[in-house]
Amino acid sequence: MSQMKHSIRLLYIFLVLFIGSVSGSLYEDCAPQHCGNDINISYPFFVGGLQRSYCGYPGFELQCNFNGLPSVLNISGTNYSVNDINFQQKSMRLVHAPTSTCPLDIRNITLDSDSQLVGVFPAGLTSELIFLTECSKEVPNNMTEFRIGSCDPDVMLVMLGDDEHLEMAKELCTNVVVAPVEVPGDQVVVGGNYTEVMKRGFTMSWSAPGCNQCEQSGGRCGWIDSQFRCLCPSSIDVKDTCPVGDTSKKQGRTNKKQVILVTALCVGFVIILVVIILCFLWKLKQRRKTKNSSNVENFLKNHEFLAKRYSYLQVKKMTSSFQVKLGQGGFGCVYRGVLSNGNLVAVKILNKLKGNNEDFINEVASVGKTSHVNIVSLVGFCFEGNKKALIYEFMPNGSLEKFIYNQASSSINQLGWEKLHEIAIGIARGLEYLHIGCNTRILHFDIKPHNILLDQDFSPKISDFGLAKLFPKQRSMISMSRMRGTPGYIAPEVYSRNFGQVSHKSDVYSYGMMILEMVGGKKNIEVGDNHTSEIYFPHWIYKKIELDEELGLRSNSSDKENEMARTMIIVGLWCIQTNPLNRPTITKAIEMLEGDLESLEIPPKPYLSSPSKLVGSSLTD
Incomplete structure (x- = not known):
């Protein structure tokens, strides 16, 4: 069973890759998209709702605004407005606008050191604002500070220009948040103008190794299975680069082969799935039959006194292979039979029973427990696999x-x-x-x-x-x-x-x-x-x-x-x-x-009529 699940899983993965890449669908999915300011967005970013996540690096999803407002990029849990983006220079200008006068919602920008997307801040223009909270010691005088009294707890804003001050700040305070800003080298943050400084934003550049080669070969960059991939327009594979020099004729032949191959795989997958479902249903049905048969066997074992049990071979012999048919109902057919002592019997073959053999048990339990001149007598029964029969005394004049x-x-x-x-x-x-x-x-x-x-x-x-x-x-x-x-x-x-x-x-x-x-x-x-x-x-x-x-x-x-x-x-x-x-x-x-x-008194008039002309088969619960 585990091997079957593994095979289904592999087949599903292959189908996703094949179907997703027919006629270069992965390539088409990652086509550049306009984002608000009519800039075409491509790798390492992807446009939420317009592009698949594999068209960009994880976490670099752009939420576009088409109402004139800047688009939004979320980094390390903080939303930044994208004021400008340049794919030629691989740089973008981001702005963090505080949601209140208290800057506690600012987060550090952290990037995975092993990622292929590295933020680089231009030297000479970028500095850092450090927000300190929960400080256990007094901040030295050589650290410019500004206390924002409207925050609880109080926040101290400090302008630092090197790692030494940053390390010192971490020793003094429990929470240290670094926000990149862009200011002239000779400008110092004083008073409460930190918000104005932050509104100027900062420039971030990125690198995407391998993407240039991919784009030069005619492909589009993507991120699949936690690694960089080059998505090609006419290939069912994802590679580092795309084959150069493909002609439209060759692409047409390739696409045709892809369609045929994927169609065959889809048909095969459907057939395998149908077979698996049918096998499962058959096993489930057999299991239920076995359980029901076991329940009936237990019932018959506990009620052996009700009637004599016959084998199906004996039933077939007493009816002369079911030669004389006496009648037919919703349950099956009734045949005339002769016992070894010469007595005539009516053999009722049950071939349309409910799934749990309830009809059979009802007949044996009910009639087997009765003995009355106006109740038909149960002579015997047969329960052998799916062969079930009830044997009654023969009634020569049939039904009323x-x-x-x-x-x-x-x-x-x-x-x-x-x-x-x-x-x-x-x-x-x-x-x-x-x-x-x-x-x-x-x-x-x-x-x-x-x-x-x-x-x-x-x-x-x-x-x-x-x-x-x-x-x-x-x-x-x-x-x-x-x-x-x-x-x-x-x-x-x-x-x-x-x-x-x-x-x-x-x-x-x-x-x-x-x-x-x-x-x-x-x-x-x-x-x-x-x-x-x-x-x-x-x-x-x-x-x-x-x-x-x-x-x-x-x-x-x-x-x-x-x-x-x-x-x-x-x-x-x-x-x-x-x-x-x-x-x-x-x-x-x-x-x-x-x-x-x-x-006798005349009763009240019955006011209900019979349920239409439905006088046929019986209904069961």
Whole structure:
């Protein structure tokens, strides 16, 4: 991994150098720039904001003023106005203007003794003003002094002309600041005119070894990697001097080669970067898969009693290599299988699970802990790498969905009102077992006709526990981060906590929507004779019940069957009340279904409609 990082770093450095120097871009970046007074600024100075820092010596950045004011050069933390600059003579005139009457903001001008930029002050004109503070001894009379009483601590200003006095001053005072000034040799600073002297400024000259040769060879001077470099107009390298005599034709060929080379390097870099990212993501994915698989294995090891474990080879054998397909859902496909004892089973292949195998664990944990006539039985499971399957008891009549939505089929004649009533009660008893009959309370969160299977006697069994939630009996409310379930059956509080807390009443809502669909024989959308516009079935049927009108749902119904239909409708309308507190428990719903129609009160009209036509796949959190 460290070698890979090193390679990436080297490739990045090469690309910066190559891309930065295509068509002499380093050379172009360091072109002279105007700075305020229309003087072209070049090495060893660079113009802040207009030139790159490698176009000049470190610390010699000019801040240009384009409003007629002098430009500014910062040396040793002090700003100096540049009144004049001459690149032919390599000299410039600097002025330090104190920001107050107290000169404590003045700093010494110090340059690196090893630098290639050396300040030289012209002899005979340049002298030094020394500012002294925190003096422990009296200043001798032979040192001209002027005390500036407005400063705290007091500052003594002394004019000195040699190093001997400077050394003496350093012995007397803790803080000694030397400010270069330019005065005639016979002038002496007296009184408080030091500010006038400083306003005259001083001249500083510089030397830049190697720059003359570079410029004569057609290059421009720069400072790269802490050393002087000559930037050439048609070379991808930085050298001490540029090759003399380059023709435009040769430069054109060189530039073309540079473009091709840099393009190839860029493409190579992108490819390498993409490969590295893909490898990293693949390793991360594999690591997560390994961790998730380990978690599932630990869960299965601790719950070996839930169901029998089969290998994928056994699953393939029992389904005859998946020959007979029974159905398909968002999770994958269901195939018919035969166990070694001859019993038929339904094999559910899970190939679209969530990343942490939560659906698989939910199914095994939920169904494996249940044993009820109205809950589908889990015969076994398979967990082998990315091969996952759940094996259930075989339900010959399939799901309830195909018996209630297709009125034209001959199979609809097998389900009369009495059988539909029995199925509704059976589903409710299965939910009652999940809610209060198990040691651990189970909420299904996806009750709908598609998840209700019918055995050979058309007895219902609740299936598909992929979205189920398990929680202790002591808790009546549960928390969820996001919505889960199938649109059209989701309780209002599941998709918005403004309607109440999520609880077992959320399953009651889904059950009520399903009961109304069983009665209507269609989805709760687009029910009625007029299909030119959507008609929400619960609102439509509520009006019929409220006005005691003929339901007109199915022909040739006896009075007893009409009573069963009305009972189911009233129970369904109670179950889909918007406020969870107004819904009955599933146990109360069973009592209402088994009781007399006359004893049932008509509930308030539900004011929420189904979430549009989204009645497809389930949503999970």
